[in-house]
Amino acid sequence: MPTLYSIKPAFQNLLRPLVGRLVSWGATANQVTVVATVLSVFAGALIALFPGNAPLFWILPLVLFVRMALNAIDGMMAREYGQASKLGAYLNEIGDVISDVALILPFLLVAPFSAPGVVAFAIAALLVEYAGVLGVMTGGGRGYDGPFGKSDRALALGIIAALIGSGVVLPAWFGWVFPLMALLSLYTMINRIRAGLRRASSPVS
Numbered sequence: 470m471p472t473l474y475s476i477k478p479a480f481q482n483l484l485r486p487l488v489g490r491l492v493s494w495g496a497t498a499n500q501v502t503v504v505a506t507v508l509s510v511f512a513g514a515l516i517a518l519f520p521g522n523a524p525l526f527w528i529l530p531l532v533l534f535v536r537m538a539l540n541a542i543d544g545m546m547a548r549e550y551g552q553a554s555k556l557g558a559y560l561n562e563i564g565d566v567i568s569d570v571a572l573i574l575p576f577l578l579v580a581p582f583s584a585p586g587v588v589a590f591a592i593a594a595l596l597v598e599y600a601g602v603l604g605v606m607t608g609g610g611r612g613y614d615g616p617f618g619k620s621d622r623a624l625a626l627g628i629i630a631a632l633i634g635s636g637v638v639l640p641a642w643f644g645w646v647f648p649l650m651a652l653l654s655l656y657t658m659i660n661r662i663r664a665g666l667r668r669a670s671s672p673v674s
Contacts, residue, residue, distance in 0.1 A: 477620070481541050498546035498553070505539035508532055509568035512560045516575040526579075529630035530574060533623040536568060540619075547628045562602055565619065569594045571637035575648065581640070591655035594622060600661040609665035617650070617657040625650060633653055642663060 473639065492503070512532040516525050543561065547553040574592045576582050591630035598619070616623065629646065 470593075474636070477541065480537075481545055484538060484541055484543065485486050487499050488542050488549070492546060493544065493551050496546075498550075499547065499560055500541040501543040502557065502564050502635075504658070505536050505543070506560075506564035506568050509536055510571045513575050517578065522579045523579075523636055524634050526575070526630040527634035529575070529634075530627035533572065533627045533630075536572075537620060537623055540565070541643035559591035562598070564596050566598055569598070569619075569622070576629070581642075582647055583644055585653065586644065589651040590647045590654065593651040597654050597658045597661065600658045600665070604661065604665035604668070607665055609667045609668035612661040612665045614664040615657060617653045617661070620658045622650070622654070 479586055509532060512528050515528065516522075519525055540561075542563055543557075570591050571585060573594065577587050597617070601618075602613075604610050604612040617625075
């Protein structure tokens with residue numbers, strides 16, 4: 470299904486010169502992965518430490534974008550420069566879910582969002598990625614199917630964070646945004662499972 474993941478190749482082409490420089494400086498894919506995770510946790514913790522400081526939410530769109538760039542960079546370093554490793558696979562998948570939780574939970578501090586809605590979305594986001602990883606176990610390959618994958622979640626969270634950071638008073642009905650995103654994430658999880666099963670059962674050409 471349509472997803473922002475489809476523009477990843479074009480995004481990677483823009484980042485490729487930077488990837489070459491990082492490799493020439495001795496950086497590794499695993500280091501980039503860890504930096505992305507630490508940056509996300511730091512951003513979430515900073516907002517949590519200063520509740521009520523709405524302008525701090527402007528950090529999230531920036532961090533979400535940088536995280537997407539770093540995720541693309543570590544992947545290219547692994548594939549194109551022979552830096553792929555089993556440890557890197559663990560760091561990449563675990564780092565992603567840690568980053569997701571760290572960047573979602575700060576919205577607990579903002580009205581009209583409710584704890585059940587925000588937490589449900591955080592859990593659903595984890596299930597989406599878990600369903601994608603399970604595709605490897607079943608022979609269907611890592612799943613990135615949409616419509617609400619990591620890049621799409623980042624865009625949605627970035628827009629909401631920008632509204633909060635700008636001082637926009639969110640209406641009461643906006644509290645349904647996180648439950649709706651949780652439902653959309655569960656649909657994405659189901660779609661990844663179905664797509665993974667199709668790929669696993671397709672004859673090898």
